[in-house]
Amino acid sequence: MSFLRLTASAACLLITALEGVAAADIAEPTLVTAVPAMREIALVGFTRALAEAPLVAETDGRVQALFADVGDRIDDSGRFARLDTAFLQLDLEEVGVQEERLRSQVEYDQREVARFRELVRQNSASASQLDTLEQSLRDNSHALRALDVKRRMLEERLARATISAPVGWSITARDVELGQWVRGGDTVGRAADFSTLLVPFALTPEQFAALELARPDLALEVLDPGNSADPTIRARIHRVNPGFDPETRKIAVELALTEPMEPARGGLRLRLRLRLPEATGAVSLPPSALDSSYEESWVIRESGERLSALQLGPDALNPDLVRVTAPGLKPGDRVRVVGGR
Structure with missing residues (x-):
């Protein structure tokens, strides 16, 4: 009799343990979070000077001396030309x-x-x-x-009578010759500051939002060989035009290079890469979050709701994920891992 009671008690304990394990498996499924499926766009910009200014004669006179030509840098004297005095x-x-x-x-x-x-x-x-x-x-x-x-x-x-230019600026245009007569107000040349290079871009609101997200690690790819030892160069947002261009409907943004390029000049090509959410609204999930049978695939929400899903192929920016669309499935939603329930 005692043996039968002991056997019954052991059986009850075993059943209770198995029910607890099963309950734990049901209560705590393995979950993953859907992230936006991203695409990458590339925009090419050209460098230009930080500032540029015309060189203007302030008085009438004949050009007696020229101290700099196109491409020359203004020395500490700050002189570009001198009129006869x-x-x-x-x-x-x-x-x-x-x-x-x-x-x-x-x-x-x-x-x-x-x-x-x-x-x-x-x-x-x-x-x-x-x-x-x-x-x-x-x-x-x-x-x-x-x-x-x-x-x-x-x-x-x-x-x-001395036509001056800012020290350290480079001459980009010279419109006067020795012996030429100039009048006060005539533009005789142009100078630009290449100490910091700017790269202008015109961005859509979505692209600008992606640029803001990339601000801490913003870098541009150097497309012209020989101008930088590294294939990329760091940059920062220098200026954002608050005005609206009705023709382009884009935001004018200027990026400033925070590292030097040699030679520092305008027209150097740089590529800006931005990651944007796909326009389809697809999300990326690990393959283990998809279940399939024949040609049908589905995902299971955290609540247990089953959603029919369409696979769009691997995520080009993250090979470990696949791109998926499903009715009502959006970034941030939690879904179950197949076999983890």
């Missing part, structure tokens, strides 16, 4: 002579005014004579100040 220098010499004469005259007038003030105090000279001398002193002092203004104007014109 012979007549300006002669005018300055004339002003200098007049200033020296007036200073001497003012000093004489000051002594005469002081002397006549003493004579008037002693009633040895008339007040009208003193007034005349004081008026002469004022007139000559005003004339001396006017000459000082004229001298400073000539010095400013002399300085502006």
Whole structure:
């Protein structure tokens, strides 16, 4: 009798253990998360300078010297060209002579005014004579100040006879020759700053969103050999135009290279690769999440709902996944692994 009771108890324990294992298998199926099926697009852009500016003559004159040609970099003097300043220098010499004469005259007038003030105090000279001398002193002092203004104007014109460009910029155009007459306001050349290269792109809103996601690890592929030791070069978003172009309906974005390229110039080709979700709305799943029979495939949601699925082939960006579409299945949904339930 005791033996029968022990046998029955053992059988009950075994059944309970098996039911617990089965319940655990049902309660905790192996799940995977559907991710968007991605496609890659490639856009090619061309480098350009960080900034560019025209070089403009500020005064009339004949070109006397040229200090840089196309392709040259502006040195520390900041000079591009100089106009003839012979007549300006002669005018300055004339002003200098007049200033020296007036200073001497003012000093004489000051002594005469002081002397006549003493004579008037002693009633040895008339007040009208003193007034005349004081008026002469004022007139000559005003004339001396006017000459000082004229001298400073000539010095400013002399300085502006040198056509300057920012130090370190490169000349991209030279539209003047030695001996050529130029007028104030004429553009005589152009200079650009190639210290940082920009690459402009026109992106759709979806492409711009993908660019924002890639911002921490943004890199461009170098297409022109010999301009970089590495096949890729790092970049950052430099500027985004907030305006709207009704023709392209795209967002104008400028990327700045954060690493040098040699030679630094415009027109170098760089490729931008962006990953975008497929327009079909497909998701990517591991093959183990698909079950099939004959020509039919399906996936099972976390809730146990079975969805008919269409396989679109392997994920080109992740060979371990397959692209799938199923009614109502979207990125982020959890599905069961076949055999994991």
